[in-house]
Amino acid sequence: MQRVAVVLFNLGGPDAPESVRPFLENLFTDPAILRVPGFIRPWLGRFIAKRRTKAASENYAIIGGRSPLLELTEEQGRNLEAALNQSGQAEYRCFTAMRYWHPMSDAAARAVQAWEPDSVLLLPLYPQYSTTTTGSSVAAWDQAAAQAGLRVPTTTLCCYHSDPAFAAATAAEVQAAYGRARAALPAEVRLRVLFSAHGLPESIVKRGDPYQWQVEQTVAAVVGALTIPGLDHVVCYQSRVTPQKWIGPSTEAELERAGHDKVAVLVCPIAFVSEHSETLVELDVEYREEAERLGVPGYFRVPAQNSDPGFIAALRDLVLRTVAGSRRLCSFAGGRQCPKPFGDCPHAKAPARSKEMA
Structure with missing residues (x-):
């Protein structure tokens, strides 16, 4: 039976009060977020993070001094994994890759490599694609996967903004x-x-x-x-x-x-x-x-979806459809959905990849 690793992308959040500033530094030194010349970005990003630490810390203090995002994402992963494995079509395992706080892509890529999957599906927990979220996460993953020596077929589901089940x-x-x-x-x-x-x-x-x-x-x-x-x-x-x-x-x-x-x-x-x-x-x-x-x-x-059964079922169906397809880059409907003026649509940036094996 084929082994499919499903990597859930999310933002991440500080896990303790002392994590707030380094989390913000990771966020504001990301070139997808702070779009200034590279030689300025590290200094400016740390400066912005320092100025925002007090206010951010006060906000996190309201919810216990830490973000609940990791626990909620891991719960979504467990529920999705169980739903996928009920299909009997393959063996699925879900992994979490946060962008700005642990576990980040390097740790996730090593965990995926240790599991030895036959293929990988990158699944953003961002329904709508942006260069600042999914785009940044994919770039970080590509680098981490290369460093981990992970060389298996990898498919990216770029968006599911209008998926009927979602x-x-x-x-x-x-x-x-x-x-x-x-x-x-x-x-x-x-x-x-x-x-x-x-x-x-x-x-x-x-x-x-x-x-x-x-x-x-x-x-x-x-x-x-x-x-x-x-x-x-x-x-x-x-x-x-x-x-x-x-x-x-x-x-x-x-x-x-x-x-x-x-x-x-x-x-x-x-x-x-x-x-x-x-x-x-x-x-x-x-x-x-x-x-x-x-x-x-x-x-x-309205509450966020978290592990709402309808949302998990929608993700399950998205994964099963995507894995059954032949594209290495796809939307919820297969091909490109964004009108042509949106040149930062990933299908516009990598047309050859999006049509691979189609």
Whole structure:
């Protein structure tokens, strides 16, 4: 029986208060994140990390001084592994490769090599592709795999933003949360859904990153799977960390608009599939306080998927389809999904690889 290693990519997060600063240094010295000349980046990245350590530490203190992301990702891996092995088509094992804190790609690649798989599937826990997330993780993995001497056929699933099963699983969470929010509100108070995604500098999108387009495709697919006629909803972006112009509208601006319109909000973290500081602190604490200050008549949130059975089943089906295919680079639907203007789509960057054996 074939042995398939499934490598789950995620951001990672500090596992103790003293890990916050080195985690931030890893983040801000990544060339995919801090796009400045290489000779400046190490100094500037450490400077930014130092300035942000105090605020970040205070945020992590709210949730126990550490990120829950590793435990949640490992739980997702265990559930996905069990679901995959029920298929009987191959022997699957899931591995975790975090980008900015342990276990990172070097440790994951050594663990995969020790297991001696026949093939590897790279599965980002980022539904939408960005050069700053999946792209950076793939680059780190390629380097780590080469250093570990891991030379087996490797397939990358670049995105699943509009996968019907993923959209349906997400819609089920939104539908349930909408029902709970509606039941808690007076009948005369309207309810608006804010599909909030992590933002990006506008310059990165203008250079061809498809992330914003893919986020919009996700929202369209999720809204289409809902049974809420005339849903009042908007796509917005959170977590701005640099002074340059970022894509919008911002989640803060949408909270202000909701306060002006006197509508309650249900916030759905549409680009996150695990709870972490951006959901547990930014959404649950900071934006809730901001909503109260702005007079928003109700603030509710859709939980992240974590190990929701529908989400795990969607990942299982994505893996099985991808492994059964012949492409070494593929989307949830096989070939390229992004329109041609998005030159940073991985299929545009590596057309020969995406068509290999197709």
